[in-house]
Amino acid sequence: MTQLDGGPEGAEYRSGFACFVGRPNTGKSTLMNSLVGQKVAITSTRPQTTRHAIRGVVHRDDGQLILVDTPGLHRPRTLLGQRLNDLVRTTWAEVDAIAMCFPADERIGPGDRYIAAELARITSTPRIAVATKMDLVSDSRLAEHLAAVADLGVELEIDWAEIVPVSATTGTQVGLLTELLLAQMPAGPPLYPEGELTDEPEEKLIAELVRESALEGVRDELPHSIAVVVEEMQPREDRPENRPLLDIYVNIFVERDSQKSIVIGRKGARLREVGTTARKHIERLLGTPVYLDLHVKVSKDWQRDPKKLGRLGF
Numbered sequence: 001m002t003q004l005d006g007g008p009e010g011a012e013y014r015s016g017f018a019c020f021v022g023r024p025n026t027g028k029s030t031l032m033n034s035l036v037g038q039k040v041a042i043t044s045t046r047p048q049t050t051r052h053a054i055r056g057v058v059h060r061d062d063g064q065l066i067l068v069d070t071p072g073l074h075r076p077r078t079l080l081g082q083r084l085n086d087l088v089r090t091t092w093a094e095v096d097a098i099a100m101c102f103p104a105d106e107r108i109g110p111g112d113r114y115i116a117a118e119l120a121r122i123t124s125t126p127r128i129a130v131a132t133k134m135d136l137v138s139d140s141r142l143a144e145h146l147a148a149v150a151d152l153g154v155e156l157e158i159d160w161a162e163i164v165p166v167s168a169t170t171g172t173q174v175g176l177l178t179e180l181l182l183a184q185m186p187a188g189p190p191l192y193p194e195g196e197l198t199d200e201p202e203e204k205l206i207a208e209l210v211r212e213s214a215l216e217g218v219r220d221e222l223p224h225s226i227a228v229v230v231e232e233m234q235p236r237e238d239r240p241e242n243r244p245l246l247d248i249y250v251n252i253f254v255e256r257d258s259q260k261s262i263v264i265g266r267k268g269a270r271l272r273e274v275g276t277t278a279r280k281h282i283e284r285l286l287g288t289p290v291y292l293d294l295h296v297k298v299s300k301d302w303q304r305d306p307k308k309l310g311r312l313g314f
């Protein structure tokens with residue numbers, strides 16, 4: 001593979017994997033979307049929406065950064081919780097850099113410490129501290145926050161490779177963060193072809209988009225009880241070549257009958273809305289008209305049942 005030129009004089013092309021960690025709501029998904037420049041992971045105002053490792057690829061002249069978005073690390077209470085934590089640790093061991101997010105508008109708390117303490121054990125991977133949401137605070141508060149992050153590193157013996165403030169909302173320092181992450185990547189050729197923004201199977205992205213729409217407005221009632229599976233996806237037959245239509249059949253799983261009625265709504269009104277919203281996002285993602293068929297099913301206590309978890313892709 002030929003070496004690609006670009007960036008500063010003599011700079012070697014670098015490529016590798018990075019992931020973002022941090023407790024829920026610290027801005028990981030938003031930041032990753034901002035780095036990649038396209039919506040690949042879902043964001044929400046509620047914690048724990050990211051369940052799958054979703055990758056986005058940042059292409060630059062001087063390198064390629066593959067972002068792996070992991071679920072949050074939690075004190076495990078259910079089997080799902082344990083599986084998610086295992087997934088996080090596996091990811092940490094495989095990447096070339098880990099960026100931990102500390103939102104500037106909140107003080108470092110027990111949730112951050114729990115994750116940082118775990119991170120302290122991963123000494124083989126460079127760790128970068130990111131002060132997210134810097135747009136929400138004053139300069140003096142930001143300075144105080146950065147000092148607290150540095151102190152935490154000293155206390156837990158995490159040797160932060162960098163401590164960098166960013167705002168995903170305004171884009172401030174997002175480019176710098178890309179550079180700092182890239183600097184941690186090994187020298188090597190691009191791992192993904194140019195233009196490929198995500199290597200997630202389309203089904204997974206579609207399921208995430210449906211889940212996001214299904215949670216809209218009912219997150220309080222249905223915090224973590226929705227799982228979405230794409231059952232079937234195929235081009236409609238007998239369509240003129242210039243007017244294709246993609247049929248997508250999707251199951252939305254909830255844990256109880258009461259949750260089913262919430263998702264469906266009065267006379268199915270809510271589900272229709274969910275379908276319309278999700279369909280628009282999916283069409284934008286795939287660039288083709290879509291017929292979306294949604295079914296709501298009750299899968300009792302899916303979070304605690306290993307077989308059901310497996311079937312739902314966890």
Ligand SMILES: Nc1nc2c(ncn2[C@@H]2O[C@H](COP(=O)(O)OP(=O)(O)OP(=O)(O)O)[C@@H](O)[C@H]2O)c(=O)[nH]1
Nearest residue numbers: 024025026027028029030044047048133167168169
């Ligand atoms: N003002 C401001 N808000 C932000 C910024 N980044 C994220 N947010 C908001 O913070 C909230 C949480 O962001 P997410 O990206 O979903 O956080 P997350 O860490 O991925 O959350 P989980 O998926 O639950 O782990 C959302 O309401 C975002 O809009 C930022 O740079 N500035």
